[in-house]
Amino acid sequence: MSLSKQDILEALAAVPNPVGGGDIVDSDIVQWVTACDGHVAIKLSMPGQSTPAVRDGLQKSVERAVRTLAIGVGVDLEQLNISFVDHAGERVESKSQAAQPGDQPTKSALDAKFVIAVGAGKGGVGKSTVAVNIAVGLARRGSAVGLLDGDIYGPSLPTMLGLDTLDQQVHEGQLQPMAVHGLKAISIGKMVDPDKPLIWRGPMAHGAFKQLIDRTAWGSLDAMVIDLPPGTGDVPLTMAQSLQLTGAVIVCTPQKVAQDDAVRAIRMFQQLEVEILGVVENMSFFIGDDGKEYDIFGRGGAEMMAQRMNVPYLGAIPINMALRANGDAGTPTNNFDASTAGGEQIPRALDQVVDNLEKQMALASMRTGQHRPTLNIS
Ligand code: ADP
Numbered sequence: 513m514s515l516s517k518q519d520i521l522e523a524l525a526a527v528p529n530p531v532g533g534g535d536i537v538d539s540d541i542v543q544w545v546t547a548c549d550g551h552v553a554i555k556l557s558m559p560g561q562s563t564p565a566v567r568d569g570l571q572k573s574v575e576r577a578v579r580t581l582a583i584g585v586g587v588d589l590e591q592l593n594i595s596f597v598d599h600a601g602e603r604v605e606s607k608s609q610a611a612q613p614g615d616q617p618t619k620s621a622l623d624a625k626f627v628i629a630v631g632a633g634k635g636g637v638g639k640s641t642v643a644v645n646i647a648v649g650l651a652r653r654g655s656a657v658g659l660l661d662g663d664i665y666g667p668s669l670p671t672m673l674g675l676d677t678l679d680q681q682v683h684e685g686q687l688q689p690m691a692v693h694g695l696k697a698i699s700i701g702k703m704v705d706p707d708k709p710l711i712w713r714g715p716m717a718h719g720a721f722k723q724l725i726d727r728t729a730w731g732s733l734d735a736m737v738i739d740l741p742p743g744t745g746d747v748p749l750t751m752a753q754s755l756q757l758t759g760a761v762i763v764c765t766p767q768k769v770a771q772d773d774a775v776r777a778i779r780m781f782q783q784l785e786v787e788i789l790g791v792v793e794n795m796s797f798f799i800g801d802d803g804k805e806y807d808i809f810g811r812g813g814a815e816m817m818a819q820r821m822n823v824p825y826l827g828a829i830p831i832n833m834a835l836r837a838n839g840d841a842g843t844p845t846n847n848f849d850a851s852t853a854g855g856e857q858i859p860r861a862l863d864q865v866v867d868n869l870e871k872q873m874a875l876a877s878m879r880t881g882q883h884r885p886t887l888n889i890s
Contacts, residue, residue, distance in 0.1 A: 515547045515578075515587050520554070523581040527573045530566050531558065536574070543597060550590035552578060555597045558604075567596055567604075576682045583687075583723050584704040586716030592685075622725050624658065624733040626758040626873050628789065631781065633773025635742040638794035638829070639763045640668040641839055642865075643739035646761065648844045649866035651694040655734035658689065659697040662721055662751055663741045667701025674842020675699060686729040693845050698728050717747045718754050725755070735873070743773070744780040752784055759789035759876050761826065761869065766793055766813030774814065778821050787879075789826070789872040791818035792865055796828035799857065824872050827865040832858050 524545075525537040536542050536556070544555035554574060558567065571594050582589040596604040630643040640663060647659040661669035670676050673692050680702045681688040689696035700720060730736070738755070741748045752760070760781045764774035778788055793814035798806045805811075808831065818825040829835070834854030838846045846852035848859050 514549045515552060515582060515585065515589075517545050517547050519581060519585065520545050520547055520552060520578060523577045524554075524574060527570075527577050530570050530573075531560075531562060536570070541570075550582075550588050551593075552589065552591065553593040553595075554578070555595055557597050571596075572682070575685075576680070579682050579687070579727075580680060580703040583700070583720050586719035586721075588719050588723060622730060622733075622736065624730070624736040626735040626877070627738065627755055628735060628869075628873070629738045629740050629752055629755070629757050629760045629781075629786070630763060631740045631748065631752070631760050631777050632742045632763045633744070633775070633777040634765075634770055635666065637742075637763050637765045637770055639663070639742060640666075640672060640739050641835065642761065642763045642792050642794060642829070643737055644669065644672045644839070644844050645847055645862050646866055646869055647695050647697075647735075647737040648693050649848070649862055650735050650737070650870070652845075652848060653866070653870070656732065657695040658730050658733045658736040659695050660724055660736065660738045661697070661699035661701060662724070663739050664700050664704075664717060664720070664747065665741050667699050667704075668839075669697060669699040669739065670701045671842060672839050672844065673697055673699075675702060676842070678702075683729070685727070687724070687727055688729055696730060696733075698724055700724065717741075718750045721751050722754060742777075744776045749780060749784075752781065752786060757786045758873065759787040761789050762791045762823075763794050764791055764814040764817065765795045766807075766809040766811055768810075768813065770809075771813055771817040774817060775821060778823060787876050788821075788823040789869060789876060790824035791815070791821075792826050793828040795831045798831040824868070826868040826872070827861060829861045829865065830857055834858060 521537055524542050525535045527536045529536050529539045529541060532539055541556050541558060543557045546553045574594050575592060578592055579589060598604050630639055632639040647657050651657040661667045675690055678690050687698060689698045740751055762774050762777055764770050781788055791814055795809055797811040798808050800806060815825050832854055835847055835858050838844060847862060850856045850859055853859050
C-alpha cells in the first residue's frame with residue numbers, strides 16, 4: 513500500500529493559499545510532489561515575499577493534509593519532507609525548513625497499564641456508547657484514560673464526544689489527542705472524509721490503526737479504551753491482533769440473534785488469547801412513564817450467554833432516552849449525573865459496569881503476573 517502523487521495532490525488541493533485566493537495546487541504553490549512507499553517529498557514555492565510565519569503555517573497545513581491522508585488510506589508515513597524553493601528551484605532558508613517536523617517523527621510507544629478493546633458481534637448494539645461511557649467513567653475515578661475510535665466503518669466518536677468543531681492537530685510529527693471530558697481522544701472519523709467511504713481491507717486497516725497508536729502523543733496512560741469495528745471479519749481481527757490487549761469488553765443486546773454474534777466475537781478474542789473482561793448487556797430493558805419495566809428484547813439474555821461462555825458479566829444498561837440524547841449531543845459526562853441523565857437509572861448502571869470492569873482489570877493483571885507497570889507497544 514502506498515500513496516500516489518495524485519492522492520497527495522488531491523489532499524493538497526484542500527489546503528487554501530495563505531496569501532491569495534484558491535488552493536495551493538491551483539495557485540502553483542505546490543511545485544513538486546514525489547511519493548514512493550512511505551516516503552513523500554513536497555516542494556512549495558510562495559509567490560513574491562513571504563514571511564517565515566506564513567511559510568511555517570503553510571508547512572503545518574501541508575503536513576496535516578498529508579498525514580491525515582496517509583492515515584485515511586492506511587499507509588505508514590515513514591518520511592515526509594516539505595521544503596520551500598524559489599522559482600529557480602533553490603531551497604529557501606526558513607525556520608520551518610530547518611525544523612523539518614515531518615522527518616522521522618518520534619515514535620510514541622503506547623505507555624498504558626491497561627489496553628481494553630470494546631467489541632461487539634453486531635453493529636448498532638451500543639458498542640461505541642459503552643466504549644465512551646466506560647472511558648469517561650474510568651477517567652472520573654481518577655485514571656488517565658485514552659480513547660481511540662477504531663470503528664472505521666462507522667466512527668461515532670466525533671459525534672458522541674462532540675469533536676465536530678475541533679480540528680485534528682499535528683505537532684512535531686505526532687497527532688495530538690483531543691482533550692475532552694477528562695480524557696484524551698483520537699477518532700479515525702476526524703481523518704477520513706465521511707462522504708467518501710473507504711473500502712477497508714485488513715492490511716490497510718492495520719496500517720491506519722498502527723499509526724493512530726504509534727504516532728499519537730498519548731503520554732502516560734492508566735487505561736486505553738479502543739472502540740473496535742463490530743463483527744469478526746478481517747478488519748476487527750487484524751486490529752485486535754495488532755495490539756497487546758489486556759482484555760476485551762463485549763457489548764451485546766439481549767436477543768438471541770445478538771447473542772449468537774457476540775459468542776462469535778468472544779471466540780475470536782479467545783482464539784487470539786485475549787482475555788474477556790466481561791459482557792455488557794445493553795438495551796437490557798425499558799422503564800416506561802408508568803414506572804413499569806418492559807423487557808423489550810428479553811432482559812437477561814446477554815447475561816445468560818456470558819454464563820454459558822463462562823466469561824464475566826459486567827452489568828446491564830437499560831434503554832434510556834437521556835443516554836441516546838447525550839450520545840447525539842456529545843455530552844457523555846451528563847450520563848453520570850441524575851439531573852442530566854434522566855434520573856438515577858443510567859448513572860447507577862454505568863457505575864456498576866465501571867466498578868465491575870475495574871475489578872476484572874485488576875484480576876487480569878494479577879492473572880498475567882503483570883508486575884511491570886506498563887505495556888509497551890511500538
Ligand atoms: P454501535 O457502536 O454498536 O454501532 P452505538 O453506540 O453507536 O452502537 O449506538 C447506536 C445508537 O443507539 C446511538 O444512537 C446510541 O445513542 C443509541 N443507544 C445505544 N445504547 C442505548 C441505550 N441503552 N439506550 C438508548 N439509546 C442507546
